[in-house]
Amino acid sequence: MSQLQSALESGRFAVTAEMAPPKGCDFSEQIRVADLLKDKVHGVNVTDMQSACLKASSLGLCIHLKQAGAEPILQITGRDRSRMAILADVLSAASFGIDTVLALTGDHPVVGDCKDSKPVYDLDSVGILQMLSDMERTGCDCGGNPLDGGAPALFKGASVTPVYDPLPLQINKLRQKVEAGARYIQTQGVFDRESLCRFLEEVDRAGISVPIMAGIIPLKSAGMARFMNENVPGIAVPEEMIARLDAAAAEGREKGVKGLPAQLGIEMAAEFIARIKEEKICAGVHIMAIGAERNVPAILEKAGVTI
Numbered sequence: 308m309s310q311l312q313s314a315l316e317s318g319r320f321a322v323t324a325e326m327a328p329p330k331g332c333d334f335s336e337q338i339r340v341a342d343l344l345k346d347k348v349h350g351v352n353v354t355d356m357q358s359a360c361l362k363a364s365s366l367g368l369c370i371h372l373k374q375a376g377a378e379p380i381l382q383i384t385g386r387d388r389s390r391m392a393i394l395a396d397v398l399s400a401a402s403f404g405i406d407t408v409l410a411l412t413g414d415h416p417v418v419g420d421c422k423d424s425k426p427v428y429d430l431d432s433v434g435i436l437q438m439l440s441d442m443e444r445t446g447c448d449c450g451g452n453p454l455d456g457g458a459p460a461l462f463k464g465a466s467v468t469p470v471y472d473p474l475p476l477q478i479n480k481l482r483q484k485v486e487a488g489a490r491y492i493q494t495q496g497v498f499d500r501e502s503l504c505r506f507l508e509e510v511d512r513a514g515i516s517v518p519i520m521a522g523i524i525p526l527k528s529a530g531m532a533r534f535m536n537e538n539v540p541g542i543a544v545p546e547e548m549i550a551r552l553d554a555a556a557a558e559g560r561e562k563g564v565k566g567l568p569a570q571l572g573i574e575m576a577a578e579f580i581a582r583i584k585e586e587k588i589c590a591g592v593h594i595m596a597i598g599a600e601r602n603v604p605a606i607l608e609k610a611g612v613t614i
Contacts, residue, residue, distance in 0.1 A: 309407040310378045311350040312462040314591070314614070315491055315518045320584050321591030322614055323380065323493070323520065324603045325352040326372075328363035334371050340600045345377040347604045349614055350407060352493070352593070355382040359419025366396050369405050379405055380464070384413030389429040390438055390449045397439065401459035409464045409493065410435040410484075432465055433483045439463055440488035465489040467519070468541035469497050469506035478513050485517050492517050493593040495541045496524035498548060500582060507589060518590035521583055525596055525606060526572035529553045548575060573602055577609035584612060 314321040324344055326337060344351055351372055355365040369379035381400050383393055397408065412431040416424040430438060438449055442458045445451075465484040471477040481492065497503045503521055510519065524542075526532050529552035532544040552568045559567035580592050594603050607613070 309350065309462055310614075311380065311407055311491070314349045319614075320612065321491075321518070321520055322348045322607065322612060323350045323352055323591070323593045324348045324600060325354060325593065325595045326368065326600050327354045327357060327598075328365065328368040330360075330362050332363060334363070334368060337368055338371055338375050341372050341375045341377040343601060343604055345375065347607055347614065348378075348594075349591075350378045350380045352380040352382055352409060355384045355411065355413070356387065356419070357414075359386065359414040359416045359421075359424075361419070361421050364396075366400055369400060370403050373403050373405055378407070380407045380409055381405055382409045382411060383435055384411045385428050385430045385432065385435055386413030386416070386426050387424075389427055390434075393430065393435060394438070394442065394449055397461070398454070398459070401461075406459060407462045407464070408439070409466065410439070410489070411466060433480075433487045436463055436465060436484055436487035436489055443488075462490060463488050464491040464493060466495065467492050468495040470495070470502055470541050470543045474506070474509055478509055478515070481510065481517075482513060482515055485515055489517065491590075492519045494519065494522040496522045496535075496595060498524075498544050498579070500579075500588070502543065503583075503588060520591040520593045521589050523576050523580060523592050523594045523606075525576040525594070525599065525602060526552060526568075527599070528568045528572075529556060551575070569599075573606055574609065577606050580606065580610040580612060584610070 311321060353365040353368045356362050365382050369381050372379040410432045416422060416426050439461055446457045447453050467481050468477055529549045532549045532552060535542040536544050552571060555567040555571040559565060583592060596603055
């Protein structure tokens with residue numbers, strides 16, 4: 308049983324981080340960061356060519372993390388693989404003791420950096436979850452053929468977007484994911500208590516019971532926040548937060564001090580995490596530091612969160 312599964316099933320506040328593989332074959336920086344994270348979080352999501360940008364595989368970095376003593380979470384998108392290829396990666400991961408996965412549909416290659424790549428989309432996130440659940444139930448592969456040694460037991464997860472219009476469509480998609488076998492949910496980045504609670508109330512009203520972890524994105528600047536608001540579906544950074552980041556940048560220019568907006572972003576993320584935990588708003592948090600994973604321990608320390 309993975310640390311994440313143990314934490315969620317025992318009712319402890321769960322914490323995960325996120326890390327991207329390198330755009331190349333040098334994993335040294337990721338391994339160094341893994342050493343900082345391994346005792347601070349219950350799991351590290353390894354992105355699967357996020358935003359359709361070419362990187363080394365999620366499986367490759369998951370193996371490196373496992374060997375470094377961290378708890379990897381294998382992200383799997385349907386964009387680049389047939390169902391056979393997905394199962395091949397999952398079985399290979401299981402052979403290394405990697406049993407926690409997160410199923411995603413995946414952004415279309417047209418938004419990425421290899422635009423001539425042909426998408427596969429044999430299965431979407433729901434289809435991936437259902438295939439893995441069927442494999443566990445039957446001990447057979449996607450063609451109905453028995454697996455040598457039986458099927459691995461997986462802790463399967465999925466994602467959801469709390470700020471979505473119309474929200475009932477997202478709630479219905481969440482229901483499909485849970486019915487297909489998702490046993491935990493990580494959300495897209497959310498920045499205020501009201502938006503998160505509004506979404507969770509709708510989940511409760513729909514009668515969906517699954518541990519939900521709030522996605523936390525530490526902001527580095529007002530420009531970053533504005534870019535996400537304008538270009539990333541499902542992201543809504545409140546204007547009040549953007550104004551605070553602008554003020555921090557102005558203060559930094561006046562005093563000749565660099566990095567004040569990023570420092571404020573760390574503090575705001577920590578404050579939100581602490582409030583989520585103190586008020587028991589949801590089951591945990593998923594921190595997406597977007598290239599600044601070294602800041603995750605500091606964020607958790609400021610939030611007063613330990614695992």
